[in-house]
Amino acid sequence: MENPNMFRIEDRVAKVALVFSYVLLLLGGLFGFLQVLSRAPGMPRLETPQLYYDGLTLHGVALAILWTAFFIVALAVFVITRELKINMNAPLLRGGCILAVGGSLAGAVAILTGQATVLYTFYPPLQASPLFFIALAVILIGTWLISAAVIEAIWRWKKLNPGKEVPLATYGVFTTIAIWLLATPPLAYAVIARSLPMSLFNAPVDVLEWRLWFWYFGHPLVYFWLVPAVTIWYTILPKVLGTEVYSKTAAKAAFVLYLIASVPVGLHHQFVDPGVHPVYKYLHTVLTYLVAVPSFITAFNVIATLEKAGRMRGGKGLFGWITALPWGKDPVFTGITFAIILFGIAGFSGVVNASFNVNYNVHNTAWIVGHFHLTVGGGVTLTFIATSFLLVPLLFGRDYVGKKFLIAVPTLWFVGQLIFGISYHIVGLLHAPRRTYIAEAGYLNDPNLLNSLHLVGQWIPWLQLGAIGGVIFALGGALFLLLTFATIFRGPRIGLSGGELQISPTPGPATIFDKLGLLALIAIVIIVIAYSLPAVEIYSRGLSPAPPYWPSGAPAG
Amino acid sequence: MPFHGEERIWVGVVAAMAVIFLAALAYAAWVVGLQVPGGDVQLVEPQKALQELKPGVREIAPGRYEVIIVARMWQWFPSNITLVNPVEVKFRLTALDVIHGFHIVGTNVNVMVFPGYVAEITWRVPQDAKGKYLVVCNEYCGLGHQNMYGVINIIRY
Numbered sequence A: 001m002e003n004p005n006m007f008r009i010e011d012r013v014a015k016v017a018l019v020f021s022y023v024l025l026l027l028g029g030l031f032g033f034l035q036v037l038s039r040a041p042g043m044p045r046l047e048t049p050q051l052y053y054d055g056l057t058l059h060g061v062a063l064a065i066l067w068t069a070f071f072i073v074a075l076a077v078f079v080i081t082r083e084l085k086i087n088m089n090a091p092l093l094r095g096g097c098i099l100a101v102g103g104s105l106a107g108a109v110a111i112l113t114g115q116a117t118v119l120y121t122f123y124p125p126l127q128a129s130p131l132f133f134i135a136l137a138v139i140l141i142g143t144w145l146i147s148a149a150v151i152e153a154i155w156r157w158k159k160l161n162p163g164k165e166v167p168l169a170t171y172g173v174f175t176t177i178a179i180w181l182l183a184t185p186p187l188a189y190a191v192i193a194r195s196l197p198m199s200l201f202n203a204p205v206d207v208l209e210w211r212l213w214f215w216y217f218g219h220p221l222v223y224f225w226l227v228p229a230v231t232i233w234y235t236i237l238p239k240v241l242g243t244e245v246y247s248k249t250a251a252k253a254a255f256v257l258y259l260i261a262s263v264p265v266g267l268h269h270q271f272v273d274p275g276v277h278p279v280y281k282y283l284h285t286v287l288t289y290l291v292a293v294p295s296f297i298t299a300f301n302v303i304a305t306l307e308k309a310g311r312m313r314g315g316k317g318l319f320g321w322i323t324a325l326p327w328g329k330d331p332v333f334t335g336i337t338f339a340i341i342l343f344g345i346a347g348f349s350g351v352v353n354a355s356f357n358v359n360y361n362v363h364n365t366a367w368i369v370g371h372f373h374l375t376v377g378g379g380v381t382l383t384f385i386a387t388s389f390l391l392v393p394l395l396f397g398r399d400y401v402g403k404k405f406l407i408a409v410p411t412l413w414f415v416g417q418l419i420f421g422i423s424y425h426i427v428g429l430l431h432a433p434r435r436t437y438i439a440e441a442g443y444l445n446d447p448n449l450l451n452s453l454h455l456v457g458q459w460i461p462w463l464q465l466g467a468i469g470g471v472i473f474a475l476g477g478a479l480f481l482l483l484t485f486a487t488i489f490r491g492p493r494i495g496l497s498g499g500e501l502q503i504s505p506t507p508g509p510a511t512i513f514d515k516l517g518l519l520a521l522i523a524i525v526i527i528v529i530a531y532s533l534p535a536v537e538i539y540s541r542g543l544s545p546a547p548p549y550w551p552s553g554a555p556a557g
Numbered sequence B: 001m002p003f004h005g006e007e008r009i010w011v012g013v014v015a016a017m018a019v020i021f022l023a024a025l026a027y028a029a030w031v032v033g034l035q036v037p038g039g040d041v042q043l044v045e046p047q048k049a050l051q052e053l054k055p056g057v058r059e060i061a062p063g064r065y066e067v068i069i070v071a072r073m074w075q076w077f078p079s080n081i082t083l084v085n086p087v088e089v090k091f092r093l094t095a096l097d098v099i100h101g102f103h104i105v106g107t108n109v110n111v112m113v114f115p116g117y118v119a120e121i122t123w124r125v126p127q128d129a130k131g132k133y134l135v136v137c138n139e140y141c142g143l144g145h146q147n148m149y150g151v152i153n154i155i156r157y
Helices: A009-036 A049-084 A089-112 A131-161 A168-201 A207-240 A249-262 A278-312 A331-353 A356-361 A366-396 A407-431 A447-452 A457-489 A516-541 B005-032 B044-053
Strands: B056-061 B064-072 B075-077 B078-082 B088-093 B101-104 B110-113 B117-124 B131-136 B148-156
Touching: A009 A049, A009 A089, A009 A366, A009 A457, A049 A089, A049 A131, A049 A168, A049 A207, A049 A366, A089 A131, A131 A168, A168 A207, A168 A249, A207 A249, A207 A278, A207 A331, A207 A516, A249 A278, A278 A331, A278 A356, A278 A516, A278 B005, A331 A356, A331 A366, A356 A457, A356 B005, A366 A407, A366 A457, A407 A457, A407 B056, A447 A457, A447 B131, B044 B064, B044 B088, B056 B078, B056 B148, B064 B101, B075 B078, B088 B101, B088 B110, B110 B117
Parallel strands: B064 B088, B078 B148
Antiparallel strands: B056 B064, B064 B075, B088 B117, B101 B110, B101 B131, B131 B148
């Protein structure tokens, strides 16, 4: 190494966040494996109802919220330091990381000891231990400190580089963190002002008010996962193919649309809630359609980039460029493109979910489970897994062990997710409920009743096929974690070249896209319009709080 | 670097598709009448819901029913409902304890059931609907959630 690492502290935080994200992937994945088998009739029933719902809670919290968030922290810190070449505020970064890890561990203890069997949505008035809600609050504060460190670093860089364009990967990181900061304050209100008093003093909670603010957060959460994945598709994917993104302008336009339209859409999770005017719900359908536009732009841009790379490799004709790409040879390329295909499929079911009255047919069915496994479990997680093949060696200075097995990871993950996702979409259209220990249900274990019911008997083969898909991608995940932990602790050391690491296309002069404050302001205005309407409706009607009950059925207090 | 020409066409196609879809959804809701639950709701204290709502099945006019259902962990009350030659069924639902989800499998009847609020949803029963339909709870409501179900039996003659 020619120059000593000037990002010692930043890299340490990134390493801690990365290793912790893999621990969470292991923990959450383990319970996913148990669940997908247990809930399918005729498959090994490995869990009691208590363990099933504890595990389901942990699966959701550890994977949907935490695995993604910690990976994103590592990625954000890496991108900011390598791309902007500036240090980050160490106390904010360190303090945030300690709080987030500590809060996550406390939350995991609360869940695993059966004190918070409330699933990752923790809808009141289901009661849980104060430890769970305090843990959530601590995690939130931790993420805000880390976010502050990221925003401050970008701010400082902009001041040092007036008139210069924010590089594309940093632009993606900014969008991600801005979405998180826009989305989380109402969640903090719901947790600290409503759920925590409920758990401490059995204070009643208004269900509708709570859900309004939870889902205000709940949907931008998915863009908080997705935007970093898209950032990788725009920067690292072309990089491994030796090219640049087809259109940098379109990429930035997509980020802007994600920023301004990803928050004011939460009512599409509440289409069948009583107490919200249909026109407000419809407005959120319109805005959800708007936030589908950047995904369509991304689809075009990524495919155009792949075509460019395929033609560079000598691919000819209408489809020749596809076969010219390094399928099955390069695990990073293969993983990321498989992830994009999975996300593409789920994009279509997402438009269905957003579609107002059509949502009747899919709300709270297994279709939703299929949808978000293909998005966060497919598009996002597989992108992060494939990126790990590059990031782990760069951060830890160790070469991957078992390199020839790496290609099996995205392959198993892709095939398994595809089987699982399609099966669950179909069984959802047959109206099998989500978040239910179906194999234990009375109607499935009473053949006379089962045979007399519409549709229900048809669920069984699809649930079983889903279980097979789940086992296949669990195997891919297990292989990934085995190789990655072996690399981190035992991999052969490699000297990191102190040389330049270019992630984004070479930045040009600043454009309208670089007015970050203005864009955030536009986002806030749209949010205020979209949310003041239902908020005024709910508060002016007056709240109707309900006292808490434990998941065991006992009233609290 | 501006947008490429093909990209403009693509964005135009996507926008046109979105407008067509949105128009179709609005038409289904406000013209055909497949509307989502609205803002006009009755509030009720969960502890008093049983007395105030009087759960049960009432035939208001031939083929027109009002069905009032109260949910609690882990039961629909009433949970076995028989409808004879139904044309239109208005469901009114609330919960005594936590959130539940009322879904008649194989139909469009799918609504969240909250303590403190009375949800309303009207089902225009298809003429060929006949036989036994499973009612599931599709929102997690505690450890016995998987055993919360009922049956709606539609008899035609």
